[in-house]
Amino acid sequence: MTVVEPTLxxxxxxxxxxxxxxxxxxxxxxxxxxxxxxxxxxxxVPGGEAPPAGLRDSKLLSPAKREHLAPLVREWAAAVAVGEAEPGEVDAHGIVAALGLAARRGLIALHESGIDVGASTVLLDGSHDWLTPALRTPPSIRVRPKADRDCASVAAASVVAKVHRDALMVADAGLWPHFGWEGNKGYGSAAHLAAVAAHGPSPRHRVTWLRLPAATGGARDVTV
Known part of the structure; x- marks a missing residue:
């Protein structure tokens, strides 16, 4: 398979x-x-250096390569941030609104680091603008399918966010070891679902995404 290198x-x-x-x-x-x-x-910003060698969409990189690239991205970019929305916020507001909350927090962090977010153009991966409804005065937003594959700024954002979130899941795995988060990173693997069925959900689960086990004792499933 040909790997597409993101460009600027x-x-x-x-x-x-x-x-x-x-x-x-x-x-x-x-x-x-x-x-x-x-x-x-x-x-x-204009006039910057070429992106770090080997940069790709985070899904196309090994964990070791992502860990290697994340600090290089932070050195290359004018500024980088990661915003989060908690599992309870996903349950309360839905995933699309939670994405908006997380992005708004990330943009606020960029603003606090000195980036003029209001004058910026945001390049958003995908075909749906889920960001504008979350912002009081949104900047210019461009949506682009496969931007994480094709656009270096978006690929860089994906790498930093993935490394950040994976580290959170590994830390939480030490508190709730039943669920294997150090390996599945919170996704609904068979072993993860079986652990939820056996032990019940933790405070870090999105409980609205879990279906109750059937009376026959069937494993929990997820709604995605």
Missing amino acids: EVEHALFAEGAPVVIGCDEVGRGAIAGVVAVGVCAI
Whole structure:
């Protein structure tokens, strides 16, 4: 399979249109049944250096490669942040609204680091703008399918968010060892679902995503 290398072609086109900053934005943990949903935001400015060698969408990288790249991304970008929404917020508001909450928190962190978020253009992976409803005065937002594959700023955001969230799940695995989060990172593997059926959900589970076991003792399933 040919691996597509992300470039700055789209970001440079946005700079040419007048954007002073481009913020790549991507989420991780959307389909998990436990843990936060995290949104990475990576701000770049015109005239910067080429992205780190080997940068890819986080899903195309090994854990070791992601760990290697994350600090390089932080050195390369003008600023990077990760926003989170808690499992209880996913339960209370739904996953799309929780994504918006997480992204807004990430953008606030960029603003606090000195990035003019209001003047920026946000490059959002996917085909649906779930970000605008979460912001009082949204900046310019561009959605692009496969932006995490094709656009370096978005790939960088995905790597930083993935490393951040994985570290949270490994830390939580020490508190709730039944669920194997150090391996499944909160996603609904067969072993994870069996552990929920045996021990019940933890405070870190998205309980609205769990179906109760059948009277026959069938394993729990997830709604995605």
